[in-house]
Amino acid sequence: MNAVPAESPRSSLKILQRPKAETGLWSWITTTDHKKIGVMYFLATMVFFVIAGVEALLLRIQLAVPENDFLSPDVYNQLYTMHGITMVFFVGIPLGASFFNYIMPLQIGARDVAFPRLNAFSFWVFCAAGIFMYSGVLLGGLPNGGWFNYAPLSTTVGPDVSGYTVGGGSAELGTQVHMGRMLLYSIGLQIAGIATLASAINFIVTILNLRAPGMTLMRMPIFVWMTLVVAFLLLFAIPVIGIALWQLMFDVRFGANFFNPAAGGDPVLWQHMFWLFGHPEVYILILPAFGIISEIIPTFSRKPIFGYTAMVFAGVAIGFLGWGVWAHHMFAVGMGPVANTAFALTTMFIAVPTGVKIFNWIGTMWGGKLRLTTAMLFAVGAVAMFTIGGLSGVTHSVVPSNYQQTDSYYVVAHFHYVLFGGLVFGALGGVYYWYPKVTGRLMNETLGRTNFWTLMLGFNLTFGLMHFVGLWGMPRRIDTYAAGFGWDLLNLIITVGAFIIAGSVLLLIINMASSLRRGQIAGDDPWDARTIEWMTSSPPAHYNFKEVPQISARDELWHRKHAVSEQGDYVRVPAGGAGTVVIHDPDTDIHMPDPSFYPALAAVGMPIMGWALFTSGTGMIVLLAVGCVITVGALFAWAFEPMAEEGH
């Protein structure tokens, strides 16, 4: 990384020396470059996306025809649980993190994030969490209580697994298997939470502290604003689920009584804590997509975003109101009419800032010179699909109607329109939009359009029809159903739709892989864009900008490309006309953070401590100690690692 690593006198201690590899596997494992970390986040996310997608396909094969026995009930439960957990914690959250990592520092004109090693730590801990979670395949099964894992199903009662696939099936074995699965859930998500919390702190400090000169808060791109809101939501939501997960772990492993009704515990406490995290989580997942859409639409409409201030405040308002709506997931629990009414009202209120955003996107496109590139198609598609999901969401907020819809496929349809229609479509727009910045090459537009339209078709076939089977009474989470309820044909079509989605995702992967070699060379600014990440080279050098840009306007790059004519119109300035770059040897003059082994090493200890809980007595203490020594030791070595010119 650094051409001249400054030798600190303390680096005499061999173990504390900085890694020097600049290429190959070690350079990726030890990297602290936000762009490399962003790319690694994206690739890891794609792996989990494919895993969770295959899980969904297996579920759909099982449900394609009535009374199917393709999957056993136990396997079915594990698959739908892991589909949810993977899509939320190992696709949704890190997909946001991959975009934040790569794009946000470029958009604010920073050289890296505030704590590059902490950033690497977040990524490796996230990987460790994923490996830990899926280690259940070898340890008696994966979590099977749904992604929300309601108590007391998760704690004392537990599904009777003894009669299913597991071994000979003694009751004792069943209890053990159940405990293992719940430990995977509680510890796996706990580890993932540590990763997320660390990156939230990192992003907040980066955005508040590392902006280029002149980049005031109200000149920041909407995407950066949404990153900030998401980071604050994570900062306050993760500790709440963290405590709930610890309580679950103590209940399951050490016999505590937080959620055990037989001993006076309250299972509804789990629901409150889970959803107090879980509803902000919904906004954590969707706001990154809102940010991406807010970048794509102005660029391809050749207009500044309509109502920038309203967009920012709507995002912040969603961030605040998102904390006051959690119990709308619990209308049927029996909280009483007063609580239900209050949460129904707050739920309707939160539709207002969301509506502001949708109207502002439409306002941006209105009268613009639209260019329907693949990125723009995905962005517009996301707005349309999210709106449908938002409207079915408002129907949930009406309590009597909610009583009918709850636990039916109507709910499944709703949240897939919001998360698949909003998050996945928005994020794919982001992939097509920023791929040329990341790789230097454009993605194939013909394949891209096919990708978009097949996804649109498959998506609506799958989830659109779920509204109907749901309203016709089909419950969620059932592994099979009897023929003759009128759901048979629709379920078959839904399964066909799911396979169309899978084919479309395959097109996306082919397009990304083949464009890496064969894509058209993009240049710095292929879309005639507005924000400063397009000022630097594609892909950007590891120091991002030779000269940190001086910001004087929102849409800085657009203003640099245009000047006001005598008639008062904006006219295009010939390339290279505005601003001169001071010549400057970036490799010696810009000091970038050094790579480090320790973030990855610190992550290794965490799943070891988790696996310790599967054993007992001395074995548990030894494993806990080993994991603890690795993590704490790596953190100490990290703190005292010799440094070049910059703090971490």
Add this chain to the structure above:
Amino acid sequence: MAEVTTAEASEEAHATSLGLSNEKLAMWTLLGSECLFFGALISAYLIYYTNYNGQPEISPALFDIPFTSVSTFVLLMSSLGMVLALSAIQRGDDRGFRIWILATAIMGSVFLSGQIYEFTVFVNEGMRLDTSPFTSSFYVMTGFHGIHVTVGVLMLITLWARSMTGKLTSEHSDVVENIGLYWHFVDIVWIVIFTAVYLVPYEQVGA
């Protein structure tokens, strides 16, 4: 933890957009998150502190308020030690810094010893993690606070050792300040927990 090794780095810190060093902003951000962490633990305790699972003899009546008041006092005084240590290193008084940082670490350790002693006594009196929702929420809440104090003590001892080997001087006083923020936070949380656990009168459900 936050570690700044060169004078240039601390000057660079003043060039941030907010004028606040990255490390200090990160610490405040972390403490914001910790408020929700302890908020959730304390809420669970307040929901369950009258819930004894049919064993009314295992209740807050077991608490030895004078004993815990003394260890609480020691912990609060450690915050004073932290302030004096920071003031010493800012003045360049390395000897004063070492005395006060070590005193702070020792006061933290005394508090921890008190907690371990207290837990042992409770367990011997039949108050176990799995006795009732009251005991579960008590042990998990105070236990997590104890872990926070332990992490703090480790950091304080590290600061002391770095100062003894001459690697921590007045140039790095912001490291001490950031760790001090953490230490004060952990103390303040204990004030809330102490009030909630030991001072709030209790009454059995249904009694």
